[in-house]
Amino acid sequence: MYSGGLDTSVLLKWLQDEYGVPVSTFTIDVGQRDAHLDEVKAKALDLGAENAFVVDAKEEFAEKYITGSIKANGLYQEQYPLSTAIARPLMSEIAVKYAQEHDIDAIAHGSTGKGNDQVRFEASINALDDTITVLAPIRKWNMSRDMEMDYAEENEIPVPIDSGSPYSIDENLWGRSIECGVLEDPSVEPPENVHLLVNPISETPDEAEYVEIGFEGGVPVKLNGEETDLVPLIKELNKIAGNHGVGLIDMVEDRIVGLKSREIYETPAAAVILKAHKELEKYCSTRHENSFKPAVDQKWAEMSYQGLMFDPLVEELNAYIDAVNEKVDGTVNLKLFKGKATVVGRSSENGLYSYSLATYDEESTFDQSSSEGFIDIWGLPTKVAYNHHETKEG
Ligand code: ARG
Numbered sequence: 001m002y003s004g005g006l007d008t009s010v011l012l013k014w015l016q017d018e019y020g021v022p023v024s025t026f027t028i029d030v031g032q033r034d035a036h037l038d039e040v041k042a043k044a045l046d047l048g049a050e051n052a053f054v055v056d057a058k059e060e061f062a063e064k065y066i067t068g069s070i071k072a073n074g075l076y077q078e079q080y081p082l083s084t085a086i087a088r089p090l091m092s093e094i095a096v097k098y099a100q101e102h103d104i105d106a107i108a109h110g111s112t113g114k115g116n117d118q119v120r121f122e123a124s125i126n127a128l129d130d131t132i133t134v135l136a137p138i139r140k141w142n143m144s145r146d147m148e149m150d151y152a153e154e155n156e157i158p159v160p161i162d163s164g165s166p167y168s169i170d171e172n173l174w175g176r177s178i179e180c181g182v183l184e185d186p187s188v189e190p191p192e193n194v195h196l197l198v199n200p201i202s203e204t205p206d207e208a209e210y211v212e213i214g215f216e217g218g219v220p221v222k223l224n225g226e227e228t229d230l231v232p233l234i235k236e237l238n239k240i241a242g243n244h245g246v247g248l249i250d251m252v253e254d255r256i257v258g259l260k261s262r263e264i265y266e267t268p269a270a271a272v273i274l275k276a277h278k279e280l281e282k283y284c285s286t287r288h289e290n291s292f293k294p295a296v297d298q299k300w301a302e303m304s305y306q307g308l309m310f311d312p313l314v315e316e317l318n319a320y321i322d323a324v325n326e327k328v329d330g331t332v333n334l335k336l337f338k339g340k341a342t343v344v345g346r347s348s349e350n351g352l353y354s355y356s357l358a359t360y361d362e363e364s365t366f367d368q369s370s371s372e373g374f375i376d377i378w379g380l381p382t383k384v385a386y387n388h389h390e391t392k393e394g
Helices: 006-019 035-045 058-071 084-102 117-128 139-141 144-154 230-243 267-286 285-305 313-325 370-378 380-393
Strands: 025-029 053-054 107-108 133-136 168-172 175-179 209-216 219-223 248-254 262-265 332-335 342-347
Touching: 006 267, 025 035, 025 084, 035 267, 035 380, 053 219, 058 117, 058 219, 058 230, 058 262, 058 267, 084 107, 084 168, 084 175, 084 285, 107 380, 117 133, 139 230, 209 267, 219 230, 219 267, 219 285, 230 267, 267 332, 267 342, 285 313
Parallel strands: 025 053, 107 133
Antiparallel strands: 168 175, 175 262, 209 219, 209 332, 248 262, 332 342
């Protein structure tokens, strides 16, 4: 599984030397900007790859994984929109499919032994086809950055220009994850050069911008009134919201392998869409649904963060999540200004808001006199328990 970066380029050469077998590469386009996939392919072939498969999976990523995450209000530890996490099972699926079609019996990935991605790739590949061996050389070889650079030089592996960058970056349509370098000190404010998608507040427009997102079945289908496929909709919204400084996350998260890590995320479109979706879902659901769904969503987020997307529980949670989302049709209006996205309007044919019940005007159909008896009964268990307690205390 080949990104074209330093790690996987070294890996590609090393695998051929170490095992003396033909090696093919998979590079999967999940919407990383500036991916230069033709160059990546040419580089892989240059470095001796037998085949260099490049797969455009943007649509599948959006239709299957991002959609699922939106309906689940997918946030890990209430902050991270799971952008890297939900791409890994898709990449694993594609790699397994290609491996099966081309009689490839082992898949290698370039993740380290400390991160989440090794778990996501391996747990997914093992679930999908446990006859395939998974190799994680970077976990074993203990090469430092400098050693990799030396290896690259010795083996005439072109070193990508960004290898000098102190950061480790993963990017796709749903977001950009940045770690390492100065970010490893959680007490230090991230330097402005870490963000590319989200404008620093000092450079955001001084005038607010409004966006309207239209949903059908919990999925965004319109942007500012125009029907738009999910991939271009997300791309456009990344630009619009990023321009207003929306979608920057600085968090310390609990990794699967037990340690905490400090990560910066840039997720402008996800920040806006998730906020809008949650608003509309709440608007179309009852109080009881609204109190239950967050527990399901949280479990869904944990399962996807923790690399267990192919566990039957996820399919079962999805059945519930999909059922709730059937009615989530309508539009949400948001105001983007100086780093904030604020919901300023929502409307839906399935909205459960009733003007005649809520209004304080004469048209009100709510019978306020019923509230009296209701409160007697509603407060009864609390009253009994409180007085029982008071009596016992003396
Ligand atoms: N911490 C995030 C996750 O586990 C992102 C990891 C992506 N890698 C990176 N090089 N920043 O989903």
